Amino acid sequence: MNIIIKQIELIQRIDQLIRMQATGTADEFAYRLGISKTTLYRVINVMKQLNAPISYDLKVQSFVYDKAVGFRVGFFDKKQASA
16 A cells, blocks of 8 residues: 555655656656656656646756646545535
């Protein structure tokens, strides 16, 4: 079970850095996350399968979202969410 939680936390961290346009190159991004570049691309591909519109912007030297999206994982109180 811890593996799933670690993967979700990694996706959340990747999402945060993409939103900030602070990933750098793939090598820099993987180093910052403490993972291999291969693992980084595997996670990005999973995110893309979940409809994350991720691309690399040469101008800002960062991975970016092509359109505004949100990412949320977890449980929440339905009464508060619909209010």
